[in-house]
Amino acid sequence: MPSTSVRPATTRRGLWGRHVRWSMAGLCSLSFVVNYIDRTTLSVALPYMSADIHLTPTEQGLALSAFFATYALAQLPAGALIDKHGVRRVFGIGAFVWGAVTMLMSLVRGPILLIIGRLVLGVGESVGYPGCAKVVSKWFPKSERALANSVWDNGSRVGAVIALPLVTGIVALFDWRWAFVFTGGLALLWVVLWFFTYRDPDRHPKLTAEERALLVEGGARLGDEETGAGPKIRWRSLFRYRTVWSMMIGFFCLNYVLFFFITWFPSYLVQERGFDLLKLGIFGVIPGIVAIGGSLLGGYTSDLLLRRGWSLTKARKTCLVSGLLLSSVIGGAVLVESAAAALVLLSISYASLAFTGASIASLPADVAPTARQVSSLAGIQNFASNIAGVSGPLITGALVALGGGSYLVPLLVSGAVAIAGAVVYGVGLREVAPLPLPTQ
Structure with missing residues (x-):
């Protein structure tokens, strides 16, 4: 049985050691920057795609709306899966799915695969909101929770702003297919960063005893889902x-x-x-x-x-x-x-x-x-x-x-x-x- 204790890192005096929780909020914010860049890539590249693979206006509309259909529906199982299997695992897998399918959309030759890709993209990105909410619930006391949520939520606005010049620049320099490769690759890089740096508070090696006390005393939701402890609620x-x-x-x-x-x-x-x-x-x-x-x-x-x-x-x-x-x-x-x-x-x-x-x-x-x-x-x-x-x-x-x-x-x-x-x-x-x- 894995230990849930944290070494009291009292010798660490750097910014990382004192404020690990804010690095977790920054990691979530970065996920939403990439999240919004990936979901917006099609909107920006669509005029060039349509001319190349001959998409009708109806097919374009279906491709754009397909994402939101699965994104909305998948919120329900995504949240439940994160609670059951842990945010690190499910969030990472979801981000890998949305990054991989974004890259694969560079290979589409017609509307069918494009629409299927957007449906899968909605499923992958559905882990973002419940995942970030979970991270903040674990890593922040009540008195800092709203500000931490605003930090990751603003990642969506930054991503939406970045997407337009980024994607148009890639299309102008290379091709619309390379835009999907590049933006999908950003998500996969984030996945690597996520698995290397994210741990729950009870398992993070750089969390000091002082910061952990702040979380415990401040009402952070530190329950460990993976142990199966505590009451089960349908x-x-x-x-x-x-x-x-x-x-x-x-x-x-x-x-x-x-x-x-x-x-x-x-x-x-x-x-x-x-x-x-x-x-x-x-x-x-x-x-x-x-x-x-x-x-x-x-x-x-x-x-x-x-x-x-x-x-x-x-x-x-x-x-x-x-x-x-x-x-x-x-x-x-x-x-x-x-x-x-x-x-x-x-x-x-x-x-x-x-x-x-x-x-x-x-x-x-x-x-x-x-x-x-x-x-x-x-x-x-x-x-x-x-x-x-x-x-x-x-x-x-x-x-x-x-x-x-x-x-x-x-x-x-x-x-x-x-x-x-x-x-x-x-x-x-x-x-x-x-x-x-x-x-x-």
Whole structure:
């Protein structure tokens, strides 16, 4: 039986020895940088692929949407598998799958294999969100949990920004096939780094006794799934809790608004505000950049309130409710005359969503009945959020079409959905605390 004790590394005084937990957060952030680069490679390379292998618009649409179908559904088993078999093993295997299949997409000659590849990519990348939530739950005390979650969550924004110049540069210098080889290779390099450097706290050789005491005393979820110790809870039992449904519906509402920025935002600037390509390239990135700061501020604020003596419930719910309420200013963007004013409101909205996201990512660790359910809960709430990721852009498109190209109704609806999400977190989420063990 493996030992779970840690050598008290009292002689280590370097930054690594004092702050191993933040290196773990950085490792997770890097995974999301690569994650988003890999999932975005097709979007950037698609115009060149289509000309080469003769893809119809319908086939292109199927290839793009196939990823989200399996990505959403696979959240549920991914979270459960991480809880059962450990984050190091399952996260590493999932990242290997998404890196390998990205590289293999360089070999496609037609739509069938491309669509299959995107389906498999969604399965592989599904380990990202529940995996990072699990790492933070193990490696951080409650008072640092939200900020740590904002660190890895911002990896997605950095990856989305890097993907465009990186992939277009590779395509211009070489070929679209080499873009898949290179970006998939990044994931495989991350897998090597992951297996060489990640260990759970009780098995990490560089964790000092001082830092471990900080985790234990601060409420880190240090339960060891692989020993099989502790009460076993059926996965489906988690759906009995009102708190879990509040987490699902609230995250659905946030992602409904968020996916406007991921999908329809450029079209809005061009069609509604008259931006040309140059203006779109210069000003279109502003909300995303502001959102990075919003995410870090959200994590810092939630943790600061907790350190100042606020209850976990009050600290988390304050950030959840206020962030979603402020994000509803997206509805005001269509009511102002100035394009600059609209861009300011949209930047505030996007940053407020990111502000909220840090506390949302902390909820699975905050409320899991035992450490063995953290990833399962993360997968459940991220599954619900990705239903919004699929349905939200479709609803927005339908409303734009019904309005004759106007974004008035779609953005007002988005603002209303944000307010609904704030109500769900404010009223439905009664307490942020470990859930009682269900009766079997």
